[in-house]
Amino acid sequence: MTVHSIIVAPDPRLKVKSKSIERVDDDVRTLMDDMLDTMHSAKGIGLAAPQIGIHKRIIVVDTSREDEKPTPLRMANPEIIEVSDDDISHDEGCLSLPEQYSEVTRPTSVRVRYLDHENEIRELDAHGILAVCIQHEIDHLDGILFVDHISALKRNMILRKLAKIKKQEATA
Ligand code: NI
Numbered sequence: 557m558t559v560h561s562i563i564v565a566p567d568p569r570l571k572v573k574s575k576s577i578e579r580v581d582d583d584v585r586t587l588m589d590d591m592l593d594t595m596h597s598a599k600g601i602g603l604a605a606p607q608i609g610i611h612k613r614i615i616v617v618d619t620s621r622e623d624e625k626p627t628p629l630r631m632a633n634p635e636i637i638e639v640s641d642d643d644i645s646h647d648e649g650c651l652s653l654p655e656q657y658s659e660v661t662r663p664t665s666v667r668v669r670y671l672d673h674e675n676e677i678r679e680l681d682a683h684g685i686l687a688v689c690i691q692h693e694i695d696h697l698d699g700i701l702f703v704d705h706i707s708a709l710k711r712n713m714i715l716r717k718l719a720k721i722k723k724q725e726a727t728a
Contacts, residue, residue, distance in 0.1 A: 558590040559597045560608040562651045564722065566715045570652055571699040574604075574611040576633045580675040584614065588630040588673055591616045600651045602689040604696030607652050615693035619686045629680075631670035634694050637679070639663035646688045648702040656714045660705045662691050 563569055577584060587610065595603035595616055605614040617629045644664040649657045665683045668690055672678050682690050692702055703711040 557593045560590060560594045562594065562598060562603075562607050563609055564654060564718060565650075565652050565701060565703075566719055567652075569609055569611075570606060570696070570701060572606060572611050573699050574606050574613045574697040576613050577671075580632050580671050580673060584612075584632060585630075585673050587612075588614060588616055588632075592618070592628050592630070595651070598651050601685075602693045603651060604693045606696055606699075613697045615690070615697070617686070617689050617693060619689055630673040631668070631690075632672075634668050634670040634690065634697075636666050636691065636694060637669050638667035640665035644684065644688065646685070648688065648692060650692070650702055652696075653701065653703065653714060653718060656703075656718065658703065658706050658710060658714070660688075660692075660702050662688055662705075666691060668694075 602617045605612045620627045642664045645661045648660045666687045
């Protein structure tokens with residue numbers, strides 16, 4: 557089990573478009589497991605590889621509550637292939653934007669195609685919080701943060717706040 561440190565915005569490494577992987581091999585499987593450990597130890601429900609500085613199209617998600625059985629999902633090259641017409645507005649947060657939340661509107665349901673941890677092509681229909689989380693994590697693979705979906709005014713407020721905290725921590 558390896559817990560990686562999570563990159564906090566603003567950081568240019570979070571704005572990079574990640575590359576597809578060729579196949580899910582032992583190295584990718586280990587990375588997926590490390591990402592789940594990292595995500596769980598940070599009490600998150602999703603994590604994308606670029607958040608730990610690895611620019612590969614890999615995400616992990618687990619939206620089960622603490623009192624529920626874990627439902628970890630490991631996805632490589634995830635792709636949204638269908639979206640619903642109706643939208644949902646959800647208060648989103650992100651491990652790369654600690655303590656910051658804002659309402660983001662996205663399709664309520666999505667169909668996602670991906671490679672699982674055994675290199676099998678799978679499709680999943682996701683609704684509600686799971687659909688929100690998967691869309692949020694796939695955004696990371698394209699260098700998009702949830703604050704890129706809100707007004708520039710709110711976005712800059714949040715990013716300035718985080719930059720200030722980083723600066724304080726660096727000089728502390
Ligand atoms: Ni995030």
